[in-house]
Amino acid sequence: MQRWNGWGDESVTYALSAEALAFLGERLGPGSPIHDATFDDACAQVPASRLAPHPLIDTRPATRVRHALGQSLPDWFKLRHGRIGAVPDGVAFPDSALQVRQLLEYARHACVAVIPHGGGTSVAGHLTVAAGPRPVLSLSLQRLSALGHLDREAQLATFGAGVYGPDLEAQLRAHGYTLGHYPQSFEYSTLGGWIATRSSGQQSLRYGRIEQLFAGGEVETPCGTLTIPTFPASAAGIDLREMVLGSEGRLGILTQATVRVSPLPPHEAFHAVFFADWGQAQAAVRALAQARLPLCMLRLSNALETQTMLTLAGHKKLVGLLERYLSLRGCGDSKCMLMVGVSGDAAPARAALRGALALARRHKGVHVGRHMGDKWKQGRFRNVYLRNGAWEHGYVIDTVETAVDWSRVAPMMAALEQAGAGAL
Ligand SMILES: Cc1cc2nc3c(=O)[nH]c(=O)nc-3n(C[C@H](O)[C@H](O)[C@H](O)COP(=O)(O)OP(=O)(O)OC[C@H]3O[C@@H](n4cnc5c(N)ncnc54)[C@H](O)[C@@H]3O)c2cc1C
Structure with a gap:
């Protein structure tokens, strides 16, 4: 049964460890449930x-x-x-x-x-x-969830728009395909919701944001059905898909959607790299993004998020060892963690990873291997349950998103943190 006033399945819990609670108490003061x-x-x-x-x-x-x-x-x-x-x-x-x-x-x-x-x-x-x-x-839309058609030649799959993320991936996996769209809310969000909100997934770097994946569909509007055919591209007129993407359901109801799918990746890996501070980390990620290497994910956390994640992860001994090693390599209290992911055929994916790690090294990045990446992948949809665990102790966790040009990243981040701290 889904929680009515919190995140996810009632039977899934994610309790905060004693270290995590002590950390929150130290940083934020005592919680007031x-x-x-x-x-x-x-x-x-x-x-x-x-x-x-x-x-x-x-x-x-x-x-x-x-x-x-x-x-x-x-x-x-x-x-x-x-x-x-x-x-x-x-x-x-x-x-x-x-x-x-x-x-x-x-x-x-x-x-x-x-x-x-x-x-x-x-x-x-x-x-x-x-x-x-x-x-x-x-x-x-939850009853409209079936895979209606799979065109293997064009790699297009048509689903009922109410299909939830895990159900969509399971139906595709049975045929050897994936959509590769993984917002953090994957477990409880739907294809139609992704399209109506222009959602972005954790591996959008390879598979594309939903606007690149949405090929066409059927929208029921108060004055009739709008059919959006699946053109790969068009040189004529406006793109009707853009009217639906991000429309938040205002124009009508998407009942079915055709999406661009990919063969299941034979190889997928996530590696962690640490940088001494935000300046170094940001420069490295910008260089990686602008090099357009065929990666599936670049996920950078600032110093506060890095420290919070390491503490809340709960593996005190392992994290202690890692921190000692990192500090010997120059990554102390201001360290920032970058998660680099690759997905696809083994040879090009490994080559892309090698290229990314070499570039990160040139920016003084310290590669710590795959273990943390594997842990992140295992827990990436479970972490959301921390919202419930934190609430019980009088703390809230929220998620916001934004996008700015590279030159505005650092000032925006500082302003956002300040505004958040003030508002809370
Ligand atoms: C913990 C958490 C993590 C999140 N992580 C991400 C993330 O990583 N990336 C991201 O992009 N977003 C994220 N989100 C935001 C949210 O999950 C997305 O916006 C998601 O796409 C919403 O999908 P949904 O199916 O839940 O839609 P709903 O919440 O049910 O609806 C969202 C909007 O779409 C409209 N709508 C829904 N279905 C249809 C339809 N079939 N036709 C027309 N309109 C429709 C609704 O009216 C509403 O305006 C997160 C949210 C939470 C709570």
Whole structure:
């Protein structure tokens, strides 16, 4: 069962170790846990639905509460304090594009606002229900999840837009393919949600961001079906895909999407490299990115994040040894960790890694091998569960994203950290 007021599966926990708690206490002060509202409390506040009974719409309070908010920090506060605000008047679970069309038709006639719902991991507030006179229908795509067609020659796969990340990859893996799109929310986000939010995955350097992977699809709009064919490229007019990408469901509901897939990579590896400080690390990553080596991932953490990750990792002895070695190599308290990934055929992937490590060495990077990369890969979707563990002790973890040109990276990072510290 999915948590109604936190991240992920109720049976999965990620407890903070004593060292991690001591570290947080030292850096942030003691945590002040709050008393969480119960699910029953939250459901008890839900007003009667304003929708007339409809065979495809569930108006039970429990279902409506579960579709009321996303996963941003403000959403968490509302859920945990049991102050959810407006909830949808009902939730529909169509199992075909025809049913989506019928529901939009119904909503148009009954003057009901519709909010498409994928996995509900939005951190941008786009699932929030506006309080007002108009009833609101949340339209869940989760029943549209099948792989409809796989064109091996063109390497195109067509899925129902509500397919969750793990289900999508499992269906492709059975045929020897991957999409390679891994946002950190992979476990609970959907293909349609990725497209509607222009999402970016951890291995986008090789596989492409969702805008490079989305080839075409079907969108049900209040005035008809929009079919976006799969052109590899076009020299004529605007690209209709761009209207859907990042639209947050405002133009209509994506019911199926065709994506560009790749054969499963025979080789994949993630290696850790440390730099003495942020200046050195940033220069190295810029050089690596601008060299356009065929890597799948470059993931750089600043000194604070590096220290936090090493402490929260929980392997005290191993991390202690690593830190002693790094300090002998000139990487002390200001050290920054870079994770370098390659994915694909073994020979070119290994060659790309060798090239990357040589370039990192020229920037005084200290390569510590594959062990930390393997650990990172194993835990990359489990780490999100730390949000729940930290909350229990009165700490919050949030995720934000941005993109700036290289010349603005350092000032932006400093400003962001300062703003975050001030606001919290
Ligand atoms: C812990 C955490 C980690 C995250 N990591 C990343 C990350 O690494 N990269 C990243 O890009 N994002 C990340 N996100 C943000 C979020 O997961 C993404 O925006 C994701 O793409 C949302 O997908 P979803 O299926 O959950 O969509 P939802 O949250 O359900 O919906 C998001 C938006 O898309 C609309 N929508 C959903 N499905 C459809 C559809 N079929 N047709 C039309 N509109 C639709 C909704 O109305 C809403 O506006 C993270 C979020 C969390 C909480």
